[in-house]
Amino acid sequence: MSESSNKPPRVPPPLTPAGRKPSASGARPPGPPPRPAVRRQAPGVRGSTQAPEAATLKTGDAVGGRFVVERYLGSSGGGVSYLCNDRQTQSSVVVKVLEMPFPGDDAFARLSADVRLAGSIEHRNLTGAVGMGRTQSGEIFIAMEFVEGSTLSQLVAQRREEGRTLSIRDTFTVLAHVCSALSAVHERKTSHGVLTPYNVYVNKQGVVKVGNLAFGRMVSTFLHGRGEGAFHDSIYVAPEVAESPANLSAAADLYSLGMIAAELLNPTGLPSDRKQAHEMALDGLAKYPPALFSLVSACLSGDRRQRPASAQHFRDELEEIARDAGARLSGVAPPGALPVEPAVVESEEGDSLFDLFDVGDIAPPPSDEAEAERYLVQKSGLDYGPFTEIKILEQLRADEIDENSLVLDRFTQQRCRLIEMEAFSAEVKAYIPEREERRRREAEARAELQRKVKKGGLAALVVSIVAGLVVLAAMGWFWLQQPDPEPMPLEQAFASLDYTFLPPPSEFQAVAVDSDLLQSIFNPRASQEEIARTLKKVRGAGGKRASAGGSASGASGPREADVDMANFSGSAKHLSDQEINRVIMSDFNAMTDCIRSELNRNSSFKGLTVQFFIRPSGTTGGVQIKESKYQSREVGQCMIQRFRAMKFPEHGAISNRGVEFPLYVQ
Known part of the structure; x- marks a missing residue:
């Protein structure tokens, strides 16, 4: 974490609503256990095996003239999701058809502008918004980047089913990436509004993605008018937004950050009731450092002015708390940690391994580092991999990538052009002259082939013209040898036919x-x-x-x-x-x-x-x-x-x- 002299002081721990300090035990109130807020599947959501009876789109349908439906993904009260292929980019996207009536041209124009703004925010930790339009039947749809992986809610629910909890390191790593995405969103004078564990994804490469920007806010605003949806009953939504969606702001996203932090650190999870969740969110932090309770309680304050100034400030505070607790935030994740890429790139401060162990006790490094799958290659804005060093070089020689392709080293978190990465620089520089020479020879071969084709085509054209003239001359001679045809009376022509018919009458x-x-x-x-x-x-x-x-x-x-x-x-x-x-x-x-x-x-x-x-x-x-x-x-x-x-x-x-x-x- 980079230090700054103008960093704001840590927020003091406020009292809870009744002047109550957090309980030492963090125990739940007596009574039956409440329904948890985090489950594998969000409330009201139907999975890919629970397709609605009358799906709007079918496999093979074209949406907006650009997206071809491949299969149904899921649905909820806000819309139906389909996995589609983008004809323009040949990539997978999610098309979400909204279950809301057309709001009119002016309102639709405002919603489209909101989606365009979301699509213009490019960040590694944000799912991109591709566009918005209407289906052939007039329904509104939004196309978004497809994330192949799991939601944060699924990862947390799976851990709790296995009897495991999340560490401070895991909590920081996930929320640090979320804060980076929110910072990019807040810089554009907008907000997410519906930040929940169901809208945070982790793809197969371990990249955290904040999804449903603009879409979640749009659908939740519509459902709020019907007394349902995230704005109405989600514990992660700020109280002022639950009162009126017009109160959406960056501070509301900070409330959601604090509630998600409390959810991840709570060993049993928070209930789905707003009031109970707010109380248990603070009680569950009793075993953690007081500074962590101070940070989370500030986020959950009903007064927006008491919340952290920005998502970056929240991240800096949480990083300092995690470091003070002894968590190692960079490098390879320890066993049992969430499969998420580290949020801190620089090496850890403090004692090195050589200060803790005798050099002779450390196992030698792998004999062949080229066997480690440590590299991700960026293609069309998405990371693919991981690949070994050998696989990267094979892609280079197959012209699937070039020296300017961006490559991420998962071990060091360094991202740069392939030619600039130390492990590949020499190989790439040696290959470039070979590639250019090969391309020159291929260009010469193509030019020679074109010359031969043109020469052969000209000869074939001449032969074809001559043959055509010969055929025409033969046909003309044959026609001249034929006798003149003799006219046949109409009655005789009709009599020669097997079928007897009468012509239409001439008089009526x-x-x-x-x-x-x-x-x-x-x-x-x-x-x-x-x-x-x-x-x-x-x-x-x-x-x-x-x-x-x-x-x-x-x-x-x-x-x-x-x-x-x-x-x-x-x-x-x-x-x-x-x-x-x-x-x-x-x-x-x-x-x-x-x-x-x-x-x-x-x-x-x-x-x-x-x-x-x-x-x-x-x-x-x-x-x-x-x-x-x-x-x-x-x-x-x-x-x-x-x-x-x-x-x-x-x-x-x-x-x-x-x-x-x-x-x-x-």
């Missing part, structure tokens, strides 16, 4: 329609009773005709004409105008609905004429509206559908019979 006969009947039905001045009586009369007439002509029109019920291309029925019957009129009038009720719908939309509608032909088999064909302006309109499509479904009696005509049915209502 108009069917007479009772104009008085139409006027009475569609008269806008007629009363509903008059229209009903007229329709009843039409239904009665149509029903009788339908029953009388049942053999011709088919079975009762909805009629959908089968596709019938037969041209001859084998019948000698002549189809009269009266029979045509009967079939049409039997379906007049449905046609009335078509006309009335158009009259309701267009009071100037006068009517239309349906033109069609009747095949000898009785089916209709070529149905169209004679007035072209109604052909594609709803009334035209409705009438076409009705006439296509009609079935007339079979007749013995040798050609299709053309019919025009005028239907004028005004």
